Amino acid sequence: MARTVADIADFTPIFVRYDVKIAPKKRGAEDVSADPVLQAIARGVVDGDEDVVSDATDKAIAAKGPETVIDTLIAGMREVSKLWDDGVYFLPQVILSSDALMVGLTKAEDAMGGKATKKGTVVMHCAHGDIHDIGKNIAAALIRANGFLVIDLGSDVPEDTVVKAIKDNKAHLVTGTALMTTTMSAFAKISDMLKKEGVELPFVCGGGAVSEEYVTSYDMGVYADVAKDGPGFAADASSGMSWQDMRAKWNLVV
Amino acid sequence: MPKYTSMAYKSWDDMIFGTAPHPVSIGIGPIELGKKHVYPQIVPHPRPGSEATKEKILREYQRMTDDALGRCVALGFPGLVIEFEHIYQMTSQPEWAAAIFTQAKGQMQDYYDKYGLKSALVSTVADLRKPDMVHMRHSQELDWMLASFESTAAGGADVLSIESMGGKEVFDYAVQRQDIKGVIFGIGVLSSRDMEWLWQKIVATAKKNNITPGGDTDCARGNTAMFLAGGYTATDLPHTFAALARACSAARSLVAYEQGATGPSKDCAYEDPIIKAITGVPISMEGVASACAHSEMQSNIVSAVVDLWSNEAVEYHDMFAGSSVEVFTEILGYNVAQMNAAIELGTAKELRDINIASDKYRDVHGFMLSPDNAYEIGKAIVSKVDSYYLRSKAAVLKTADLIAADKKLVLTEHEREALDKARKEVDQLPDNEGDFVDMCLSEYKKVPGFDPTSYGY
Numbered sequence: 001m002a003r004t005v006a007d008i009a010d011f012t013p014i015f016v017r018y019d020v021k022i023a024p025k026k027r028g029a030e031d032v033s034a035d036p037v038l039q040a041i042a043r044g045v046v047d048g049d050e051d052v053v054s055d056a057t058d059k060a061i062a063a064k065g066p067e068t069v070i071d072t073l074i075a076g077m078r079e080v081s082k083l084w085d086d087g088v089y090f091l092p093q094v095i096l097s098s099d100a101l102m103v104g105l106t107k108a109e110d111a112m113g114g115k116a117t118k119k120g121t122v123v124m125h126c127a128h129g130d131i132h133d134i135g136k137n138i139a140a141a142l143i144r145a146n147g148f149l150v151i152d153l154g155s156d157v158p159e160d161t162v163v164k165a166i167k168d169n170k171a172h173l174v175t176g177t178a179l180m181t182t183t184m185s186a187f188a189k190i191s192d193m194l195k196k197e198g199v200e201l202p203f204v205c206g207g208g209a210v211s212e213e214y215v216t217s218y219d220m221g222v223y224a225d226v227a228k229d230g231p232g233f234a235a236d237a238s239s240g241m242s243w244q245d246m247r248a249k250w251n252l253v254v
Numbered sequence: 255m256p257k258y259t260s261m262a263y264k265s266w267d268d269m270i271f272g273t274a275p276h277p278v279s280i281g282i283g284p285i286e287l288g289k290k291h292v293y294p295q296i297v298p299h300p301r302p303g304s305e306a307t308k309e310k311i312l313r314e315y316q317r318m319t320d321d322a323l324g325r326c327v328a329l330g331f332p333g334l335v336i337e338f339e340h341i342y343q344m345t346s347q348p349e350w351a352a353a354i355f356t357q358a359k360g361q362m363q364d365y366y367d368k369y370g371l372k373s374a375l376v377s378t379v380a381d382l383r384k385p386d387m388v389h390m391r392h393s394q395e396l397d398w399m400l401a402s403f404e405s406t407a408a409g410g411a412d413v414l415s416i417e418s419m420g421g422k423e424v425f426d427y428a429v430q431r432q433d434i435k436g437v438i439f440g441i442g443v444l445s446s447r448d449m450e451w452l453w454q455k456i457v458a459t460a461k462k463n464n465i466t467p468g469g470d471t472d473c474a475r476g477n478t479a480m481f482l483a484g485g486y487t488a489t490d491l492p493h494t495f496a497a498l499a500r501a502c503s504a505a506r507s508l509v510a511y512e513q514g515a516t517g518p519s520k521d522c523a524y525e526d527p528i529i530k531a532i533t534g535v536p537i538s539m540e541g542v543a544s545a546c547a548h549s550e551m552q553s554n555i556v557s558a559v560v561d562l563w564s565n566e567a568v569e570y571h572d573m574f575a576g577s578s579v580e581v582f583t584e585i586l587g588y589n590v591a592q593m594n595a596a597i598e599l600g601t602a603k604e605l606r607d608i609n610i611a612s613d614k615y616r617d618v619h620g621f622m623l624s625p626d627n628a629y630e631i632g633k634a635i636v637s638k639v640d641s642y643y644l645r646s647k648a649a650v651l652k653t654a655d656l657i658a659a660d661k662k663l664v665l666t667e668h669e670r671e672a673l674d675k676a677r678k679e680v681d682q683l684p685d686n687e688g689d690f691v692d693m694c695l696s697e698y699k700k701v702p703g704f705d706p707t708s709y710g711y
């Protein structure tokens with residue numbers, strides 16, 4: 001019989017290391033182009049290497065045009081998403097890839113003389129009185145990297161500022177995050193204000209102590225559990241899906 | 255103020271729950287922490303909507319306090335610490351906070367007068383200074399905080415604590431990119447400097463009101479990393495990287511005690527076993543009963559050297575067995591009854607070792623907070639007395655070495671790669687604080703809202 005933790009040879013009666021059981025085999029990304037310069041762009045995105053993306057983008061804009069560069073950046077990011085889905089990449093690798101993508105995208109858009117066509121517009125904020133924004137920032141990076149325009153209002157945002165931003169930007173989706181239950185009541189106020197203004201759009205809320213029960217208690221509310229789902233919400237809203245249909249898809253509707 | 259240069263214990267094995275080399279007496283009774291007894295600490299949180307008016311919030315706190323005290327008497331618990339972690343509306347309206355604390359203290363006095371129930375009240379002011387939005391040393395938010403410390407101290411708080419926010423802007427940027435240099439700068443340097451500045455004011459307020467300056471927690475950074483790391487199936491942050499961030503947390507949270515805090519420490523400071531090893535102050539920890547607030551991988555091991563056993567936060571709701579505050583007071587009360595029974599039976603070390611065996615090898619966070627390893631990390635910290643940077647760096651290197659050396663701690667390939675990468679990057683960092691700070695000020699000026707003058711640069 002073991003007398004101390006040092007004497008225990010087998011811990012499986014105490015805990016099971018499921019993470020070891022499910023650890024994926026390490027693998028790289030698929031190539032996205034036979035062209036070496038374009039592949040360098042994609043590789044730079046996959047590796048999260050801003051310098052490589054910057055250099056390759058400069059070369060490719062002259063040779064292939066900015067639209068081709070943007071397509072390649074997005075293709076590289078798609079490979080990153082696959083690696084994340086398979087558990088090969090963790091979030092930091094995705095964020096670094098997103099940073100690298102934005103370097104290339106900015107250069108390509110400068111060369112075009114304007115913004116590339118976005119899939120949709122998302123207004124994001126942290127609730128009035130709440131300053132816990134890391135979840136919002138992660139979601140914003142992921143949504144932006146998936147081709148959407150993000151209007152990030154920051155933290156501790158008054159309700160009327162959110163409503164104005166939605167109207168001014170003709171947003172397809174608005175998101176709200178809060179850590180504290182005593183600040184999330186701002187979401188219901190925003191919902192009421194939007195209704196009075198005759199504006200209706202999906203309002204995705206989540207974070208900390210925010211619950212599905214609360215978010216689905218007011219009109220337009222759709223509950224989000226994890227930041228990773230951000231691009232999926234943005235895609236649904238931009239495709240014209242109603243908040244009722246999004247709630248039915250993403251939430252447990254009783 | 256002088257920095258710690260030695261450990262409070264000769265050996266890690268001397269560390270045990272319920273006993274601390276530097277006991278603290280707080281509140282009504284009083285509650286004596288560190289004198290061979292563990293007390294429960296309930297942290298009730300009001301329901302959404304109750305913050306709408308002063309009358310509503312007072313009523314909510316009145317009911318929560320009465321529920322907690324009443325359940326203690328019903329079940330025969332010897333004493334209770336109640337912590338109010340301020341909601342935004344309390345710190346931004348110090349007169350609300352004062353009324354809430356005065357009301358609660360009156361209830362606690364009534365229970366003592368009627369039943370002899372010992373109790374104490376902790377005021378944890380909300381740090382409303384978001385570093386990328388306001389100046390840390392000159393802002394309306396700081397004025398509110400200082401006024402709220404004062405109003406709750408005068409209103410009946412026995413302990414002042416905080417979860418301070420310094421360095422959060424750089425840390426958040428760095429942790430999302432698994433950048434150990436930025437984590438050391440954010441936690442080890444910026445947050446430490448902010449604490450040194452802020453805690454002089456907190457200690458002065460406590461002394462003026464003849465109450466206890468408790469402690470600080472690296473919640474805004476260390477717990478963010480820990481929660482991103484999550485459980486076995488999460489892929490937001492390697493667990494090894496979160497453990498290295500926690501090593502910085504210990505070097506950082508030590509600053510409160512160097513500025514005059516005496517404990518009890520803040521419950522969500524998971525770095526506290528290291529803090530206790532260095533300082534000998536009584537520590538508050540949250541473990542299994544904080545499952546109502548969050549999930550974690552070291553719920554039992556963090557009780558090994560605890561003095562005040564907490565639940566982090568429970569929102570006020572009805573449950574089958576009464577309100578959530580009554581239920582969690584009961585859970586905590588029975589948890590500590592088991593610990594106190596072990597103390598009386600002379601089997602405290604056996605119970606401590608059972609809890610160590612439960613979690614030491616479940617995850618790297620529990621591994622590094624195991625008292626033996628916490629002690630070694632503490633020794634690395636106090637070996638570097640000249641610099642907040644160097645002691646954080648030393649803590650990170652020691653933690654990395656401990657993780658790498660213990661063959662019973664199984665790491666996945668991804669976890670080991672993350673550890674090796676961070677270790678290599680730290681090895682290449684400068685040997686003095688000036689060079690490191692110059693490098694970081696240049697690199698992290700790209701972080702939105704980062705203002706070096708907030709930290710006295």
